Structures are given as C-alpha cells and as structure tokens.
C-alpha cells in the first residue's frame with residue numbers, strides 16, 4: 438500500500454529530525470519542544486500568540502504548555518504582554534535573543550545541508566507534496582490548519598499592501614499575511 442511506504446518515509450525523516458533537533462537544542466540548553474514553542478510564536482499572528490492557541494497547535498496539555506512557557510520566560514526568551522483592548526488576553530512574544538537563537542537553529546544546519554543537495558525544482562516538488570499530505574491529514578481529522586494568512590479563504594486583497602480579514606473584520610498589513618493563524622481556513 439502506498440500509504441505504508443509514505444508512512445515509513447515520514448517516520449524515518451521524523452526520527453532523524455528529532456535526533457538532529459535534540460542535538461541542536463542541547464547546544465542552547467533547551468528541549469526540542471521549547472524550541473518548537475519559540476518557533477511557533479515567531480511565525481504566528483496577533484490572533485494566535487496565546488497559550489490557548491499554542492496548546493491547540495502543539496496538541497499538548499495545558500499544564501505541559503504552561504510549564505514550558507515558564508521555563509522560556511525565566512530564560513529571557515519570552516515575555517507576556519496584555520492585550521491593549523482586552524486585558525483578559527495575554528500575548529506571548531519572543532524576545533530578540535530568542536529570534537537570534539531561532540535564526541541559528543531553524544532549519545538545523547543538517548537539514549539545510551540535505552536540502553542543498555537537492556535541486557530547487559526538487560525542493561519545490563517536495564514542499565508541494567508535503568503541503569498536500571498535511572492538508573489531507575488535517576482535513577481527515579477536522580483539525581485546525583494553522584495555515585499562512587495569505588492562503589486563507591477570509592483574506593481579501595484590497596490592492597497594494599492592503600489586505601482585509603473578512604472573518605475578524607480587521608485590516609491586515611502586508612507583513613501579517615505572511616504569518617500563520619489559528620483561525621485559518623483553506624480556500625475550497
């Protein structure tokens with residue numbers, strides 16, 4: 438069955454990736470999941486940078502995520518900022534030192550080296566196939582896509598650098614549409 442072969446490849450790649458991630462994060466005194474949290478928070482938009490959205494994205498328990506956030510805050514990689522309009526909402530922001538760390542660690546040097554061995558065309562083909570597989574996986578489980586804003590059905594391009602979110606009824610800046618969002622829904 439084709440799905441068994443695909444599963445085996447993904448499993449093997451994931452194992453190698455986990456081992457590489459452990460090696461890389463150990464250099465910075467972090468656990469892989471802590472790096473994953475910082476990575477998510479560095480690429481998500483203002484509607485998705487909360488502990489609740491992070492918990493949904495990681496598929497972990499609230500308690501585990503809360504412990505991880507505490508560690509990252511104590512290490513100076515994360516700060517909590519109250520929402521300007523609604524004080525009940527707390528945004529999680531990565532600090533400059535976290536961004537420097539992410540720049541060195543993601544993608545890992547080993548992963549970069551592997552991709553460089555492949556042509557641009559092959560890299561694009563793999564990216565496209567993996568995106569399709571991820572969408573199929575999320576779709577068959579009715580899970581949130583956490584996709585990039587510009588590919589969302591609610592995103593309307595108003596011209597130039599102006600965009601508008603039809604769901605949240607808010608204007609979006611050009612830089613925001615490159616970020617991932619917990620409310621994202623694919624164009625069908």
Ligand code: SF4
Nearest residue numbers: 586589592602618620
């Ligand atoms: S357009 Fe979609 S992805 Fe972008 S902010 Fe709105 S709901 Fe989120």
